[in-house]
Amino acid sequence: MTLDNGPAANSEYFRILIADDETAILELFSEILAEEPGGRSPKLSELSSSLFGSPREAAQPGRFELTLAEQGGTAVAQVERALAEDRPFAVAFLDVRMPPGMGGVEAAERIRALDPMVQIVCITAYSDVDPREISARIPPPDKLLYLQKPFDPQEIIQLAWSLAAKWKAECDYIALRQRLESLVEERTSELACANAKLTMEIKAREKVAKLIASAKAEWESTFDSVQDLILILGRDHRVTRLNMSMANRLGLSPRLVAGKPLRDVLKPDVHPGPYYRDILEMCDGSFHTKELSIPGLRGEFLVTASPMLGVAGTLEQTVLVAHDVTQRKGLEARLRQAQKMEAIGTLAGGIAHDFNNILGIIMGFAEMALGSAGDDQILSRRVNHILDACQRARDLIFQILTFSRQSSEEASPLRMGPLVAETMKLLSATLPKNIRIEESIKPGEDWVRADPTQIQQILMNLCSNAAHAMREQGGSLYVGLHVVEYDAHKALAHPELSPGAYARLIVRDTGHGMPPEVIERIFDPFYTTKNPGVGTGMGLSVVHGIVQKYGGAVTVESAPGRGSAFTVHLPLASPGSAAGRRTADADALPPGQGRILAVDDEKALLEMTRDMLTSLGYTVTATDSPAEALKLIAADPAAFDAVFTDQTMPGMTGAELAREILTLRADIPIIMSTGYSDTINPEKAAGLGIREYLLKPVLRRALAEALARALRS
């Protein structure tokens, strides 16, 4: 029940139910309660005094809507109806005795069950009704009153007013409470809603925070695991951030670097070089890539600058990524060097070959001139000078051929350790006293396939260069020999070498060292920084040629004032017995006897060979055409005891000629001379059935011995 909507709440009327079996009483109630404010009707006074005796003054005006019932049952029905219409009664005056029907107590009991708010007044003229029983049957006690007959009309008015007011107050209170409760409920649900939303938001935020934290951790670990050196630079050219690779390269903790000017970070002690200006120029808000040499980071770098723009599109920071290309640059330089050496080698080899032929002619004729000089002392001396000079020229040519890998020396398995140790013993006697020698020759299975004299040559050339570099200040010369093994990964650092085992020889000095422009040229033939007459500039070229020939590599590390270190790698070979060196008996030349067919396209050389052979006692048929030679043999295979042929000839090579001749006569001894060993070598020649193999220029002794051996076998 609400008073908001009910008529009783909105109007000033209060509904009052009066139940009494006496019509006069009902009328009296009507009179009393219908009384106009300010006065009392004469009818009421009369009625009152007829019922209760002396009249009384009415106290208060009132406006009540009265409902009268003569029976308890009717009263209960009225209450039901009032509730159904939502026009509840405020007060019910119920006579306790209403014979013959339902009495007031029972009616009150039922009314209370229907309407908990209505104020009930039990009117009784008898005192036989126990108030305690009534109180127990009609709770609550504060909504129940007794009125003893006879009553004063004023008392009724007073009761009606105060009970109606009480009823209203209670109804208002309940309505208010309900309102408050619903407000509280509303507010609570609003709060619960807001709370749920907040909880959800907090959860979402927590999730986002976690995502951000993991993304940050991911980003940082990626940033730090990048091998390239990364540095983020603010607009003021101060370092905002750097990755671990950069911090490690600088040797500083990232915390120490952040916030510092780039200038201080890259090179704190020296005035920044041109690279510094280049880097700053790259931080102009555009993308740039440039190769720079950065001494502060010890190397050559491919530097990429990428701008980081703010919301307004203005440059905020620049990300600098430096990719270390030092090794690649080094490899490129080495490759260029190798290609250059190859080209020079081919050129020098070609020249040396032709020059060797010319020298062969000079020497051959000079030897013959010496032979026919007889007692002419002056002529003999002069010719000997020619021969001495030729010998020196021959040595030089030999060096050039060694460099261009066109000399054929005997290679056999040998142990590096003992050979290096022995050579060092010889060398140490010749080195100045102000040079201290340190040796570290690790014993091991350091077998290589090489000519021992060439290994000695390598060591002597390197050591004499080292000694020369230390001649003024003195210093220490370190010679180390170790066996090393390179897998595919390690071999990457040595592009000239394939993976495998090597003997590594290191010759290091503490001399004056070399600037890069000298290092670039030291292996070039005839490149020297020494005074004329002091060096020929062939030392390192020869070393290079020998090492290359054996499938190894020679590298150098040096800087001015920091000494030099040469490293030679030679591939290891399986052990074997060192081939005994051939010895020829000292003086006497074996006398010749037999018919020799000599073939050489170069007429002068052919003539010289014929003279030499004739002077040795042979009968010679000479031809400058291989085809002609073949024809002669075909005509009569038994006409000759041996064939002497040059290898390089137009139309048909010596090897091809030999093959053809051997098909005509399989047992004929063939001797071959050659200046080149590119297309043929002693092994190949032997494979073809060629008995002897001679290097140009061919000297008399070598020719005599070779022919003697060939004819003997």
Ligand SMILES: Nc1ncnc2c1ncn2[C@@H]1O[C@H](COP(=O)(O)OP(=O)(O)OP(=O)(O)O)[C@@H](O)[C@H]1O
């Ligand atoms: N250990 C070293 N220290 C400093 N410079 C060196 C060293 N080794 C070689 N060089 C430089 O390399 C140049 C070439 O050396 P190379 O051995 O080829 O010729 P050279 O020593 O000048 O002459 P040669 O070897 O014929 O006596 C030298 O002139 C020198 O400038």
Ligand SMILES: [Mg+2]
């Ligand atoms: Mg030298």
